[in-house]
Amino acid sequence: MTSAGTSLSRSPAHVWSRARGILLALALLIIAGLTLALLRTGEAYGRLDPRSADRNGSRAVAELLKAREVSVRIATTLDEVTAAAGPDTTVLVTAPNLLSARQQTALRSMADTSGGRTVLLAPDSFSLDVLVAGVTAGQPTTVATAQPGCDLPEARRAGAVSLGGERYETATSVSADRCYHRGGLPTLIRVENPAGGDTVLLGAADLLLNEHLADEGNASLALQLLGSRSHLVWYLPSLADPSAADDPDGGQRVEGEADFLGLIPSGWLWGTLQLALAAVLAAIWRARRLGPLVPERLPVAIRASETTEGRARLYFRADARDRAAAVLRSAARLRLAPLVGVPSREAHSPDALLPALSSRRITDSGDLRDLLFGPAPTGDAELVLLADRLDALEREVRTS
Numbered sequence: 432m433t434s435a436g437t438s439l440s441r442s443p444a445h446v447w448s449r450a451r452g453i454l455l456a457l458a459l460l461i462i463a464g465l466t467l468a469l470l471r472t473g474e475a476y477g478r479l480d481p482r483s484a485d486r487n488g489s490r491a492v493a494e495l496l497k498a499r500e501v502s503v504r505i506a507t508t509l510d511e512v513t514a515a516a517g518p519d520t521t522v523l524v525t526a527p528n529l530l531s532a533r534q535q536t537a538l539r540s541m542a543d544t545s546g547g548r549t550v551l552l553a554p555d556s557f558s559l560d561v562l563v564a565g566v567t568a569g570q571p572t573t574v575a576t577a578q579p580g581c582d583l584p585e586a587r588r589a590g591a592v593s594l595g596g597e598r599y600e601t602a603t604s605v606s607a608d609r610c611y612h613r614g615g616l617p618t619l620i621r622v623e624n625p626a627g628g629d630t631v632l633l634g635a636a637d638l639l640l641n642e643h644l645a646d647e648g649n650a651s652l653a654l655q656l657l658g659s660r661s662h663l664v665w666y667l668p669s670l671a672d673p674s675a676a677d678d679p680d681g682g683q684r685v686e687g688e689a690d691f692l693g694l695i696p697s698g699w700l701w702g703t704l705q706l707a708l709a710a711v712l713a714a715i716w717r718a719r720r721l722g723p724l725v726p727e728r729l730p731v732a733i734r735a736s737e738t739t740e741g742r743a744r745l746y747f748r749a750d751a752r753d754r755a756a757a758v759l760r761s762a763a764r765l766r767l768a769p770l771v772g773v774p775s776r777e778a779h780s781p782d783a784l785l786p787a788l789s790s791r792r793i794t795d796s797g798d799l800r801d802l803l804f805g806p807a808p809t810g811d812a813e814l815v816l817l818a819d820r821l822d823a824l825e826r827e828v829r830t831s
Contacts, residue, residue: 449748479525479552479636481505481665486642492653493665501658507669509534518546518628520662525636527554527562529668531675535561546626550656552636553597563622563630565605569598572613574637576647581610583621585659589652593643594618596635631656752814753807760803763821767803770828791831799824 476483481493481503493503506512509530516522522545524530524538539562542549551558556568574595579586586608598616601607609617611634618634633656638649657663668675746755761779768778771787778784781804788799798805802824808814 477667479639480667484641486640488641489639489665491641491644492639492650492657495650495654496658496663499654499658501661501663503663503665506664506666508672509537509674512664512666513537513541515662515664516541516545516547517662519660520545520664521548521550521657521660522664522666523550523552523657524666524668525552526668527551527558530558532561534668534672534674537674538562542628542630543624544626546624546628548628548656548659549624549630551630551632552639553634554632555597559599559632563632565602566607566620566622566632567600569600569616570614571595571597571634572618574635575613577611577613577618579610580612581608581617583608583610583619585652585655586610586619589648589655591647592649592652593637593646594634596637597632598634599632747811752809752811756807756814756817759818759821763825764803766825767828770825788828791828 476485476488478487479489481489482505484490496503504515506515512522522541527535527538530538535558538549542562551562554562554568559566559568572595574593576591577594578591579589581587592611594611595613595618598613598618599609599620600616601609601620601622605622607623608619608621610619610621611617613634620632622630622632624630637643638646639653644650644653743755746752764778764784765775767773767788768775768784771784771791773783773787781800784803785799802817802820808817
């Protein structure tokens with residue numbers, strides 16, 4: 432048994448020193464989670480939600496529209512949208528790229544027959560194939576201040592606005608208003624529908640966000656585009672929408688669906704990049720000692736017992752029983768070999784050392800092979816027992 436006073440005894444202080452790092456990390460994780468939960472308690476809505484006062488919400492423009500006596504209705508299913516559509520209604524689709532092919536087809540049919548206005552935020556080429564005929568999306572660009580550059584009354588009254596994102600190209604047969612050009616391509620297009628209404632494509636939704644509404648002419652353009660009718664249906668697509676299920680095409684828009692990275696907020700992407708950089712720096716820090724160790728003369732003499740005990744504590748702290756047992760057996764074999772007439776270079780050869788030891792008629796030595804060349808002990812008690820048996824064997828050989 433391990434005595435309470437040896438360097439192998441597990442005292443409460445030793446257990447605490449081993450576990451405090453893990454406990455501290457768990458405590459910090461819990462505190463950080465609670466802090467984030469408390470900070471986000473008031474954020475009940477997401478991006479472009481007209482009920483959200485967050486910087487990425489759209490409550491400001493919704494309140495301005497209500498002040499102009501435009502009713503704002505939030506819809507999360509396609510059935511709600513189609514039921515409310517009409518000549519006196521504007522339908523704002525905040526995420527047309529996330530709709531299934533079946534939903535997009537129904538939305539296109541509604542836009543063509545309702546006689547109202549449909550505003551699509553940043554639709555890509557794959558969505559436009561279904562939603563708007565004759566229009567494709569070019570290479571996206573950054574959001575920046577742009578001038579109208581067209582005769583659309585809403586754009587001329589608003590003046591410069593913050594636009595960019597998706598840029599659009601139209602077929603020569605399509606009659607459309609093309610405004611706010613970036614790199615030669617428009618980022619706002621208005622196309623007339625067969626029933627007298629129109630569809631407006633906006634390359635980016637930034638001008639509708641609370642944090643950008645007061646920039647340039649963003650508020651003016653937003654109010655004119657969304658407030659041209661007395662009713663506004665603010666469509667926030669939801670995964671719970673029954674129309675998203677049982678798509679006749681299997682719901683497979685392999686290239687048209689938003690990719691996984693596009694669904695992750697930019698803050699999480701930057702956070703992941705920072706964590707990866709921190710991990711690389713930590714790896715470099717941990718590996719800073721490369722190459723062999725350089726021996727140095729000790730400034731003072733240290734007792735052999737203190738060195739032995741210090742080394743034992745290091746093995747114990749690292750749970751390196753296998754290494755400790757290997758060191759004990761190796762040292763014992765080197766001391767035993769000269770005593771039985773075996774050269775030191777063959778001290779670690781079982782075929783040379785074991786027959787020489789057996790010839791000395793050692794009593795109560797057990798299995799010499801297992802003792803000197805056996806497996807590593809599985810516990811501290813077995814390690815102490817191994818050391819005791821090696822000492823007993825060496826004493827017996829010296830006295831025999």
